[in-house]
Amino acid sequence: DHRPICAKYRVDCPMNSLGCQWVGERGDLNQHLNDGSVEGQCQFAAVSCPYSCGHAFKRCEIKEHMTNDCPNRPFTCDHCDYEVTYIKVTREHWEVCEKYPLQCPNACGGDAIQRQHLEEHLHKECPLEVVQCEYSYASCDFQCQRQHMQAHVIERTEAHLLLVAKVVSQKSKEQEELQDKIRRQDTRIEE
Numbered sequence: 806d807h808r809p810i811c812a813k814y815r816v817d818c819p820m821n822s823l824g825c826q827w828v829g830e831r832g833d834l835n836q837h838l839n840d841g842s843v844e845g846q847c848q849f850a851a852v853s854c855p856y857s858c859g860h861a862f863k864r865c866e867i868k869e870h871m872t873n874d875c876p877n878r879p880f881t882c883d884h885c886d887y888e889v890t891y892i893k894v895t896r897e898h899w900e901v902c903e904k905y906p907l908q909c910p911n912a913c914g915g916d917a918i919q920r921q922h923l924e925e926h927l928h929k930e931c932p933l934e935v936v937q938c939e940y941s942y943a944s945c946d947f948q949c950q951r952q953h954m955q956a957h958v959i960e961r962t963e964a965h966l967l968l969v970a971k972v973v974s975q976k977s978k979e980q981e982e983l984q985d986k987i988r989r990q991d992t993r994i995e996e
Contacts, residue, residue, distance in 0.1 A: 857877060877892065
C-alpha cells in the first residue's frame with residue numbers, strides 16, 4: 806500500500822486535535838506546517854520564540870508574545886530612546902537613565918523630575934528640602950525647610966546683622982594685620 810508515502814494522499818494536519826482544520830495532500834503538509842518558522846499557514850504548530858527566551862508557542866500566539874510579553878524583545882526607553890531588550894531597559898537601564906522621571910524624595914508634591922535634574926531641584930527649588938540659613942557664613946547655624954527659611958531670615962534680621970558686623974570686624978582686623986605685615990616686609994627689603 807503506497808498511500809502513507811504518496812504525495813497526493815489526503816491527510817489531516819497533525820495539529821487538528823488543537824483546532825487546525827486543514828486537510829490536504831501529504832506533499833503540501835510541510836509547507837502548511839513550515840516547522841519552526843514564525844510565518845506559516847498552520848496557526849497551531851509549535852514555534853520557538855525567535856528572541857531566544859526559551860519558550861515555544863502556537864503560531865497564532867507567537868506574535869502577541871513577541872510584541873508584548875517576551876523579555877528579550879527589542880525595546881526602546883520611553884525617556885531617552887536607548888534601545889536594547891525589554892528586560893535590560895526595565896531592569897537595568899531605568900535605574901541609571903538620566904531622563905527617567907522620579908518623584909522628589911522629600912515628597913514635595915511637584916511633577917516628576919528627570920533624574921538628571923533631581924539634584925538641582927533639591928539644591929535650589931524643593932520647598933521641603935532642609936537648608937542652611939543664608940547667614941551660615943556668619944555663624945548662624947539654623948536649618949529648616951526651604952519654605953520656612955524666609956520667615957527665619959525676617960525674624961532674625963537684627964541677630965543676622967550683628968553676626969555680619971562681627972564677620973566684617975574680624976575681616977577688617979585680619980586686613981589690618983596683613984597690611985602691617987606687608988609694611989614690615991617692605992621695611993626689611995629697604996634696609
